[in-house]
Amino acid sequence: MKYYTFLLLLIGSILMIDHPTIAQTNTSQTEQFKKRIEGSIYSETLNENRDFWVKLPDNYKPENEEKYAVIYLMDGFSLESTLEAVYSNYWGHYLPHMILVGVSNRSNRIRDLTTSQVKMRRGSAMDDETGGAENFTKFLEQELIPYIDNNYPTITYRTLIGHSYAGLFTINTLINHQHIFQNYIAIDPSLDWDNQKLLKEAKEKLSTESYEGKSLYVSLAAEQLHMWKEEITMENIMEDSSEFTLFARSIIEFSNYAKAQKQNGLNFSWKVYNEDLHGTVPLPTIRDGLIFLFEWYQFKSPQKYNNPATPIEELVSLLKEQEQIYTKHFGVPTAPMIDEMLNGYGYMNMQMGQPEKAFMFFEMNIKYNPTSANAYDSMAEYYESQNDNENALKYLQKAYEISGKEYYKERIEALNIK
Structure with missing residues (x-):
């Protein structure tokens, strides 16, 4: 399991979750963007x-x-x-x-x-x-x-x-x-x-x-x-x-x-x-x-995102409301969360044993970031956690097609051995 940097609001404070290196992006491009x-x-x-x-x-x-x-x-x-x-x-x-x-x-x-x-x-x-x-x-x-x-x-x-x-x-x-x-x-x-x-x-x-x-x-x-x-x-x-x-x-x-x-x-x-x-x-x-x-x-009802007892239907409704607010202000269709947070909530719910919610966040991340290799890689990890290697390979292949990174090729090879 890889680790992510992800920011969650917990009643006015920010919860820091562990974080991976950005293996999914081209190194020279990453350095350029940070400069x-x-x-x-x-x-x-x-x-x-x-x-x-x-x-x-x-x-x-x-x-x-x-x-x-x-x-x-x-x-x-x-x-x-x-x-x-x-x-x-x-x-x-x-x-x-x-x-x-x-x-x-x-x-x-x-x-x-x-x-x-x-x-x-x-x-x-x-x-x-x-x-x-x-x-x-x-x-x-x-x-x-x-x-x-x-x-x-x-x-x-x-x-x-x-x-x-x-x-x-x-x-x-x-x-x-x-x-x-x-x-x-x-x-x-x-x-x-x-x-x-x-x-x-x-x-x-x-x-x-x-x-x-x-x-x-x-x-x-x-x-x-x-x-x-x-x-x-x-x-x-x-x-x-x-x-x-x-x-x-x-x-x-x-x-x-x-x-x-x-x-x-x-x-x-x-x-x-x-x-x-x-x-x-x-x-x-x-x-x-x-x-x-x-x-x-700022998010509406942030505690509900962090609470395992919140029904998935309520989370979907909250996300839809957030998307409408962002789109109204920015004037263009806008995701209800930045990609890091969609991924972070996906991994958080995997760790809490809530796979349905995890899948929802990972799927939403792919919807709003269809050219992100990292989004497909995260969905692949979700399927691996569900022992569904066939779908995991499908999403890893997509990540490899987008990025061409050896990291994904190695992951595909390792999963094929399984």
Whole structure:
């Protein structure tokens, strides 16, 4: 019996089950998928090259037809490890397999991410070029996103994440270009920019336009609300009118207003991180933000999947419901579980002496992953456990036809000897 890595939710925690090496995939391809792919695209809009990186899901195989939602991360080279830490710990139950894209803002950052031109900022002259957010949005929509879509297996379900000026850019994208992304995370956004120009525009649009199907998560780092006065707290900050609290007051004002606009359909939440600074708040925000944005993705009644007493008919009904939820949100037919979990539940039920349930999960994995050698191999192991070598050989042969791996050939030979 081989062992699998598989994530199960057990009343709010994740159960780790043993795990095999990925013997069923081509080694060179596996290494390629796990590596971060760097690229650069020349932008006619920006008149310059723009660097980016792409991280494909661990389960990606070129022969499969599965397509993935995409996360676009502004300041992608500085926040890459932060997003990767969250994603690698929460995919499975909390998050689907997704393609991650990090966009460089290392040069011309202020120009690209700010929403209007200013000459002064917090009492000092602004030497940087400003106000290029609309141009940078055009680059994303008309150049980078089409490039990613043409070169990687994507669906149009996209999430945008930005911090500070990029948080300002993120909210501007939602307010003025909501068709590009479904989800938005604005981390400590600079809504004080240009005397709260975007904040004022956002309040008008949030009250009059529809944002049905869109989600936004906003954070505020509140460890240092005022550079000089320790007595400034969340309880009294809105009474202060100084330039030093304008940043935080702008986020609070926007968030309270957005939360009150129930009629526009925006799925909105925000959180104050009392123990975080501007530089530390991206990590907890991305974690909480992604869990909020993908709350619909989490399993319904997870305990029933883990309970041996749950009838198979009820499991089938739950899986059908989950499939409908995923398909509705992603806009394309979507399996009710990622392939690792379908396989994992199959092996779990084999170990618990519930072969009928095991067969159901393995069969479903083949249905949704018909080009996966691993799915057929798992079904072969099921038949071996039932002493049905004829069917086991049939599924092993299919796995060998798909992959050409010697591992399957050896398994076929060994089973034939039996």
